[in-house]
Amino acid sequence: MTTTAPHPRPTKTPDAEHPARGPRLPVRILPLTPAIVLLLLFLAGPIAYCVYIAFTDLQLTGQAQESFVGFDNFTRAFGDEAFLNAVWLTLVFTVLSSLIGQNTLGLALAALMQRASKPVRTLTGGIVVTAWVLPEVVAGFLLYAFFRREGTLNAILDWLHLPSQNWLFTLPILAVSFANVWRGTAFSMLVYSAALNEIPKEITEAAEVDGAGGWRRMWHITLPMIRRSIGTNLMLNTLQTLSVFGLIWVMTRGGPGGRSQTLPLFMYEQAFQNSLIGYGTAVALLLLLVGSLFSLIYLRLLRTEV
Amino acid sequence: MASRRTTRRLAADAGLLVVAAAFVLPLAWVILSALDPHANLRVKTPDGLTLDNFDAILTPEITFTPLLNSLILCGGATLLTVVCAALAAYPLSRFRSRFNRPFLLTILFATSLPITAIMVPVYALFVQVDLIDTMQGTIFFFAASQLPFAIWLMKNFMDGVPKELEEAAWTDGASAFQSLLRIVLPLMGPGVSVVTVFSFVMMWGNFFVPFMLLLTPDQMPASVSINDFFGNRGMVAYGQLAAFSIVYSTPVILLYVLIARRLGGGFALGGAVKG
Numbered sequence: 001m002t003t004t005a006p007h008p009r010p011t012k013t014p015d016a017e018h019p020a021r022g023p024r025l026p027v028r029i030l031p032l033t034p035a036i037v038l039l040l041l042f043l044a045g046p047i048a049y050c051v052y053i054a055f056t057d058l059q060l061t062g063q064a065q066e067s068f069v070g071f072d073n074f075t076r077a078f079g080d081e082a083f084l085n086a087v088w089l090t091l092v093f094t095v096l097s098s099l100i101g102q103n104t105l106g107l108a109l110a111a112l113m114q115r116a117s118k119p120v121r122t123l124t125g126g127i128v129v130t131a132w133v134l135p136e137v138v139a140g141f142l143l144y145a146f147f148r149r150e151g152t153l154n155a156i157l158d159w160l161h162l163p164s165q166n167w168l169f170t171l172p173i174l175a176v177s178f179a180n181v182w183r184g185t186a187f188s189m190l191v192y193s194a195a196l197n198e199i200p201k202e203i204t205e206a207a208e209v210d211g212a213g214g215w216r217r218m219w220h221i222t223l224p225m226i227r228r229s230i231g232t233n234l235m236l237n238t239l240q241t242l243s244v245f246g247l248i249w250v251m252t253r254g255g256p257g258g259r260s261q262t263l264p265l266f267m268y269e270q271a272f273q274n275s276l277i278g279y280g281t282a283v284a285l286l287l288l289l290v291g292s293l294f295s296l297i298y299l300r301l302l303r304t305e306v
Numbered sequence: 307m308a309s310r311r312t313t314r315r316l317a318a319d320a321g322l323l324v325v326a327a328a329f330v331l332p333l334a335w336v337i338l339s340a341l342d343p344h345a346n347l348r349v350k351t352p353d354g355l356t357l358d359n360f361d362a363i364l365t366p367e368i369t370f371t372p373l374l375n376s377l378i379l380c381g382g383a384t385l386l387t388v389v390c391a392a393l394a395a396y397p398l399s400r401f402r403s404r405f406n407r408p409f410l411l412t413i414l415f416a417t418s419l420p421i422t423a424i425m426v427p428v429y430a431l432f433v434q435v436d437l438i439d440t441m442q443g444t445i446f447f448f449a450a451s452q453l454p455f456a457i458w459l460m461k462n463f464m465d466g467v468p469k470e471l472e473e474a475a476w477t478d479g480a481s482a483f484q485s486l487l488r489i490v491l492p493l494m495g496p497g498v499s500v501v502t503v504f505s506f507v508m509m510w511g512n513f514f515v516p517f518m519l520l521l522t523p524d525q526m527p528a529s530v531s532i533n534d535f536f537g538n539r540g541m542v543a544y545g546q547l548a549a550f551s552i553v554y555s556t557p558v559i560l561l562y563v564l565i566a567r568r569l570g571g572g573f574a575l576g577g578a579v580k581g
Binding site: 036114141148182249287 | 318325335339391397423449450507510554
């Protein structure tokens, strides 16, 4: 790592004047420089470049010089049926797997864990968290095997005498959504478990004495008390789900016929299979804008904590 | 009352076990298939137990080189991330400045940007500056993409170290750098290990970044090379794929267990993410 800019050691600063108040200005700025340089060059740089090439017709091969085309890539996108299809599928994927699936299941698991016996809690927690810790591609293979025509899901359906089908062909978007639920629920579960543990026992017990049933307690007491965690969790889940690529790539490659092609896969296909880097980047920029919007909402939710 | 509580506990147990059973099926497949001489795509009792699948994949070409590549990529990038994050967190945590708040807000904003979205421009940029298909380019990008979250976590952990200890060191003539290295970092050992392990685990499992930025097969980390089981080798040997998945996943599972232990229960990351 010698190339990370020779880091000037801040030891030289004489702080004899105010020894107790700590060092002066250079020491406050210098330690930040390696991080700032890295972030500017490799994160802010690409984002700026992204904004630039989204307005050009840059292609992968055989082009002397790209030229500025204004909003062509964007108007093209909104007239492109494949793009609109990808937007729709991204929406379905996000709502199904993140808002409904991960979030609700995570909350349910966390709530049940409050009451369950310790061995069951540990076992379930361990299994769900393992699914989360596994590398994305491995998770993709496991669920590919699960949903394939000759896979485990159909074996179970056969055994129950229910009709089986080729899930990855008939309902690919549903299959990848379930895969994302399998992989991502642990995060919600952890966030909600932490939140539920912070609710004082007296409050729930008082409600119980007053005769509030399980559902009413959940709705009127528990949910309002953890609403900040719900907001944070929804935001982070959504942002994570918007950028899922590997899982879908391994399971379906976005197919068949684009029926599980969410925006990241569409962007990749345009840029590399169709060699239209400019167009692919325009789509990427839209995705980035949606992501930034969610990010800003998330910041507002956390506002008091910074 | 007691019996009602017991019923409720049994109901909760039953609910959790149903979910656990559904979640465990794909995991059962990978373990059983890895040991099965005739593995296919469904969960079944193996036709006899064998380690042949592991034998077949534990070769330099299939397993050791990709894992070594993963280690170089993720290890290098993690080192870079942790060093930069520790240095950056220090002034942010220790000194008041009007520059801190906007910087932290930007960092927090960057933690939640979808990195997937900028991979196409990063590819185009790397082609321009000749960093495409190089390990160092990929390491730099990995580090930069993980850095916002690492700085954020590191700063929060550093805030927990009392300032008084350092002030004593300053009066004794220690520089800021010395007090960071000798006093603050050792006191926040668990925090540093969480940042390190978390960064490493995120990178180890990342598929899209090396998939886009590396081209030469010899340089591919395990997250990309695992796809070769489908592509080039004709008939898919599911048993070997399962065995490889286990070998590739074990390090991150062990690392996760390590930090979960260290911080008492698996809930530390959830708590840390909440800020």
